[in-house]
Amino acid sequence: MSSAPRRATRGLLPLLLVGNAAMYALYVGVPGVLLALHIEAIDPAGKVANFGLVSGVSAVFATVFNPVAGALSDRSGRRNPWILAGGLLAVPVMLLLGSVDTVLLVAIAWCLGQAVMNVYQAALTSVVPDRVPLTARGRASAAVGLGLPVGTTAGALLGAAFADDYRTGYLVFGVIVAAAAALFSGLAREERLPARAPMPVRAQIAAFGSALRAHDFRWAFIGRALLILGYFSSPVSSSTSSRTTPSCRPGWRRRRRWRS
Secondary structure (H helix, E strand, O other), X not given: OOOOOOOOOOOHHHHHHHHHHHHHHHHHHHHHHHHHHHHHHHOOOOHHHHHXXXXXXXXXXXXXXXXXXXXXXXXXXXXXXXXXXXXXXXXXXHHHHHXXXXXXXXXXXXXHHHHHHHHHHHXXXXXXXXXXXHXXXXXXXXXXXXXXXXXXXXXXXXXXXXXXXXXXXXXXXXXXHXXXXXXXHHHOOOOOOOOXXXXXXXXXXXXXXXXXXXXXXXXXXXXHHHHHHHHHXXXXXXXXXXXXXXXXXXXXXXXXXXXX
């Protein structure tokens, strides 16, 4: 948003680690584990098709909403209020998601979940260029990157722990994100930056294409994209494929699933 700051907020790097780990935990635990169980409970016969439909629609929604949320925080000149709002709203949205009992309502509720989480994510992602000086951005990027394996591992384990009570699991993930948002916004002080007008889409595409022409950036982008694709493809494909085999008796299917 502005020129690089001369000094990062004290304690910012651990807060970035916690904030990103909480976000990735929800992103893996909810759609990768709990959502599949929820849809299976609603419609066992059509679980695979319904899960694919809900996942696809919500992914498109998230892709569109993320830059919108980022533009809103740019125009306000603040990040902390958006991080806090997105994190706190995760709790009622996760409660709503656990209360619905049709595939359509699950899709709508999870799209709302994607909306609030992308408000949180877009603002949190912008903290590094806003508050970290150029000389410390390598360490900041390492803290953000470490949140990915920590969060995905914790999310998968928590999701499995709440396999028999996915409604409570939703709430637990919402509370984790809300706590991380409150911790970050309470401890990571920020100064209001000058508001920036949103860049036209064509200019954004041109800027991204220009950056990709740089050798180091291009390979860093490709590597990061493949890494995240691998992290998020594995739990989702595993949770879907483990549901295609019919079971012999109630209860056996859920226990067998987590052994596969």
